[in-house]
Amino acid sequence: MRLSHSLAPVTVAVALVLSLPYEAMPHPRVKAGEPAPRQPFGADCRTTVDGSHVVAYCHNPYADIDRVALHVECDRWWDLDVDGPAVDTGPAMTVRLAGRCWMEVRSVWISHQKR
Template sequence: MRMTRRPVPALARTAPVLAATILLWSTPEAWSQEPGPTPYRADCRTEIEGSRATAYCHNPYPVLDRIQLHVECARWWDVDTDSAPADVPPAGDLLLTDRCWKEVRSAWVSHQPVNGAPGASGASGAPAAPGG
């Protein structure tokens, strides 16, 4: 018995090629020869325990990162605080602590490049909720 092949629709034959072409053209960063910006932000985590906030930071990059701990107090009469800026050296660790009189509402770390780290501008940071 002779087997006959069913014709494959043209769309089914060209679909993989079309999908690959779309993926290549939609992500120019993937094939760009220009290097991306050098990251500079230290990895930081914050912990809130009662009236004290602590930031643990590690800088895995070869550039200096200037960080600052910001603490927002829960009580309206309690003054929010910002630590003095501190430099985290390349491959270095840093611990910052600050406190409120009563409970801490949130704490976060802002980053600022030092000596014009490429691709970085201004300070940035995001608040952390208590316990995280």
């Protein structure tokens, strides 16, 4: 029986790969010297600003606890900025964070810390 010209190189390549030792074959899922992939982390937060009041809702869809804190920067130079207390957001938990300025709000952000 004669192999066709297009099938012969494929057959030889498969035979060579199967004859290699296990350590010599590439494994796409396992790479030497590379750390394990990072696990997803971090609560999803929504912030709203209404005049001088700020409200944020943070929902943690992951298994690790995320410690979130609200930070408010006020627009006026004499108005004190607000750094709210850190709150633990457990798995499948939603927390409400609030802060305010006396006058206008310049910026708002949420900090995350793995616990």
